[in-house]
Amino acid sequence: MPRQINLRQIEAFKALIESGTVSRGAEILSISQPAMSKLIAHLELDTGLKLFDRVKKRLAPTEHAIRLHNEIDRIFAGVRQVENAIDALRREEQGRLMIGVLPALAGSFIQRVIIDFLDKHPNVFCSIKTYSSHMVVERLVVRQLDVGLTNGRIDNPYVSFEPLMEDPLVCIMPLDHPLTSKKRVEPSDLDQLPFIGFDPDIYVSHLITKVLDTYKVQPNIILSATSAQPVCEFVAAGLGVSLVHPIMLDGMEHRVAVRPFDPDIMFHFQLARMADGRNARFAEALVDEIRRTASAISKRIVSDR
CATH class of the missing domain: 3.40.190.10 (Periplasmic binding protein-like II)
Known part of the structure; x- marks a missing residue:
């Protein structure tokens, strides 16, 4: 009659499956190869399952072994989550x-x-x-x-x-864009130009629209986004130009060209x-x-x- 398995057998089984050989599995557990083989043999005996085929002096996992390992891996992942939670609780105390x-x-x-x-x-x-x-x-x-x-x-x-x-918005453009020849970009430079905008309900979009409407300028808005990162990425990819706060360019300085915009749009x-x-x-x-x-x-x- 199958006996109750123990944690050491599970650890040996997991090490064998993931390392591929008895010798490497034994190294992971810091035990001898005979001890490793004994743990695997006892696991098969105690479960009543054939977990490995002996092929050319090596242990090849059976379908039962693969299914068992998947379940064990799921359980160990849960244990790691518990360990992470315990670590978080310790840190919360401090x-x-x-x-x-x-x-x-x-x-x-x-x-x-x-x-x-x-x-x-x-x-x-x-x-x-x-x-x-x-x-x-x-x-x-x-x-x-x-x-x-x-x-x-x-x-x-x-x-x-x-x-x-608190800084004025700057105009960003692809590195090879014609506007890079200018020291400052003005509203008229953006008229009918491919433009990457922010969604209308985003506050910075209201500021930009208000200034461009004042100058009767209508850029060709080819797409919009809710945050700065995709806006900057699309500009870097060459799809158009945009107006953004300088802080939004952190990490993007060498991927886009940056020019002051006149008049200042403070944000x-x-x-x-x-x-x-x-x-x-x-x-x-x-x-x-x-x-x-x-x-x-x-x-x-x-x-x-």
């Missing part, structure tokens, strides 16, 4: 920050901020959530977030806002948090890192215009 970021800043910008922050505060658990500006503020108010990054038109009496990265983001928010010490440290990173990127990109 500090936890919930950060809300609008899509425009959810790429390389927040990545730089968090990497530098964790380098100084390695035991803080950070969770990054990407939301619209309105949702960031809503979650700050109900204490689901500690710090938020929003666009410049959001307001709420319960939330403290600090202007961040800024906001740093948002509750005045009496939790995790005050770590939140303040994160805010300092956001300010520092934003200032460094803006100076670098704007100075290259």
